[in-house]
Amino acid sequence: MTQQDNTTSLCGQHFIGGQWIGKADGFTSFNPVENTPLPWLFAEAAEQEVNQAVNAAQSAFSAYRQTTAMQKSEFLDEIAKQIMADVDSIIAIAHQETGLPFARLQGETARTCNQLKMFASYLRAPTDARYADKADPDRMPLPKADSRLGYLPLGAVAVFGASNFPLAFSTAGGDTASALAAGCPVVVKGHPAHPATSELVTKAIARAINACNMPTGVFNLVQASQATGAIALVRHPDIKAVGFTGSLKVGRILADICATRPLPIPFYGELGSINPQFILPTLMVESAESLARSQVLSMMMGHGQFCTSPGLIVVLKDAALKRYLASFSDEMAAQDAAPMLTPGIAATYQKMTQALMAIKGVNVLAQGKAATASHHTRPLALTVSVSDYLANQALQTEVFGPFAILVQCETIEEIDYLVHMLDGQLTASIHGLEKDLKDYSQLIDNLSYKVGRLIFNQMPTGVEVCYSMNHGGPYPASTDVRSTSVGIEAMKRFVRPICYQNMPLSQLPRDLRPENPQLMTF
Known part of the structure; x- marks a missing residue:
């Protein structure tokens, strides 16, 4: 695909609530190998566009959290399918914007899709135990109620694209995949180093949304090169968690904003490591x-x-x-x-x-x-x-x-x-x-x-996408030592526990009913 072909497929806008909006006159893409600007302009998100994106995600939350595990798994698989359908264009654009070799980008695209497929596979056949304690009405001196431990998605999640992984840690990368798998709509703040790549991947996600009849605001992309858009995103009261991969300096600024909000939210930041x-x-x-x-x-x-x-x-x-x-x-x-x-x-x-x-x-x-x-x-x-x-x-x-x-x-x-x-x-x-x-x-x-x-007896470069992987660590490697941004455990960042006490069987979530083979009853 030629550069001209790629250029004509780009609109340079934000993707909000299923629509491409905004004026593409904010900032340019850049070719780091030739050290020259690329011929594409992108819209610069201000607070208004950020608010629209978060509102769209919040509006989608009620419907998306009600989708079944099978429906979410089909959606994740469809995103991977649509990315691969446009893989040549995506890699060609990413190569121009990052200078990364084609072989590296091909491997990263495969990893991006494998992450999506891994979460889809888990949703079809979950491996985590669920817990139930039977009621004991005859217990003395007080009867014991039936209680069951379940999990709820947090709500709209903000995801920040990473500079060094334009695919695997960006638009449809691990944070997005794990949040969607957990039942959370996503607002991605695209990295200004590869906005064209972010747009093409977003178009693949948009096709998946339509093919799976998902709520239109389940995924949103805002493009921004200035800090104002990022700050407005993490401050928005309807954002319930943030996933970030980047520098310690920027990560601390965002983490502090999350912690000092009127309602603080979790900030899952990967902020650097020297890997001794x-x-x-x-x-x-x-x-x-x-x-x-x-x-x-x-x-x-x-x-x-x-x-x-x-x-x-x-x-x-x-x-x-x-x-x-x-x-x-x-x-x-x-x-x-x-x-x-x-x-x-x-x-x-x-x-x-x-x-x-x-x-x-x-x-x-x-x-x-x-x-x-x-x-x-x-x-x-x-x-x-x-x-x-x-x-x-x-x-x-x-x-x-x-x-x-x-x-x-x-x-x-x-x-x-x-x-x-x-x-x-x-x-x-x-x-x-x-x-x-x-x-x-x-x-x-x-x-x-x-x-x-x-x-x-191995070098550290490379992270396997698998059930047993932990990609995190004590601060400042990450902001929460209990979490990982790679592997199936990454989903847990975007859910919270809830105990259902004495709830009628017909009203219980499916994973807390007796037919679930992973339900452990005490």
């Missing part, structure tokens, strides 16, 4: 070179713009470390400088890495090839002692891009102390042989309290 790698000594002796290569390749995936990119390497000083450092430097030197997802992200990377290199005690371990354009970023790895690392908070802050810090420790006690001082993380990896894992069992136990996913 711990290389234990026996494996280092055996596999120093392959470990170094794996580290660099993982660090370079998506030019370092994955939320699970490994940004911290922790090692013990020993003879094998020299081999590791030599291989790491050789592999890094072969890596190209490249554009990032947006000019703003690239500028932030350049500013942060320059500042870190100027810190006392910090040394350059290795660099990639020099940048040939001002909007390109050069891969970089620094090395520092554990004392200098812990003495400077700037060194412990996530650098979004192809960057890592290697911390050299003298003793296991230094490693333990570093773990104690770590902020919360999405992931951490421990690389070691069986002997290492036995010798460092205390490290494993301590590290488990710092992360949402503990990985053994």
Whole structure:
């Protein structure tokens, strides 16, 4: 499909209550590879459009929450079907707006659809237990009532598209899929880095809404490049929860707004992680070179713009470390400088890495090839002692891009102390042989309290969409350590418990009736 063909299919408007509205004269899309604007204009949402979108979602809530699990599952499957029906156009647009390779976008589209299908599959055959306590009218001194624990959808959910995943964490991504599966209408605030991609995916969702006869306001898209639209969205009294993937700075602003509303609401934010790698000594002796290569390749995936990119390497000083450092430097030197997802992200990377290199005690371990354009970023790895690392908070802050810090420790006690001082993380990896894992069992136990996913002998880049996945972690990795944004448990963010006491059997929700095989009766 040519750029002109894609251009004619775009309207640049908001999708609200089943209609495309607004004037496409607000902001432009951008090609980060060519460092030039794309020829598409998009409407800028003000408070009026945000209110219309939330009102449409709220109006749809009564009807949508009454749909059966089977109807919702068919709807999610239909969204996946409609995305795949337009997959070539969606990937072509996403490639222009993000510069991500076609193969990466094809894989991300598949993941997006697999998320939708996973929730659809769960709705058809739920695996979670439901609980009922039988009445005991003869109990003394007071009779016991029949009570059953069920769940209700929260209401309209605001979802913020992520810059680094234009499909899997954006318009029809995991937050949208899990909210719809939970019975909640959605208002998506499209990310300004890929508004055209958001529009094409929304058109696929619109077709699914029509095909499944869903209420028109069950899904809405507002486009915005300014903060005013985002703030108006989370402040709206009919928004009952927020899903967000992005920076710590923006996430904290939105989280604070959610917490200080007259009626506070849950804010499920994924705010960043440095995903530390711990290389234990026996494996280092055996596999120093392959470990170094794996580290660099993982660090370079998506030019370092994955939320699970490994940004911290922790090692013990020993003879094998020299081999590791030599291989790491050789592999890094072969890596190209490249554009990032947006000019703003690239500028932030350049500013942060320059500042870190100027810190006392910090040394350059290795660099990639020099940048040939001002909007390109050069891969970089620094090395520092554990004392200098812990003495400077700037060194412990996530650098979004192809960057890592290697911390050299003298003793296991230094490693333990570093773990104690770590902020919360999405992931951490421990690389070691069986002997290492036995010798460092205390490290494993301590590290488990710092992360949402503990990985053994694998790099962290990549998140499997499956029932057992947890993609979250202690703050600041996420704002609620009890939740995940990936996996079937993500649905639980958008429901609340309710106990039905002495309710007539005919009025009970279907999942609390005796015919439900998942109902556990006490």
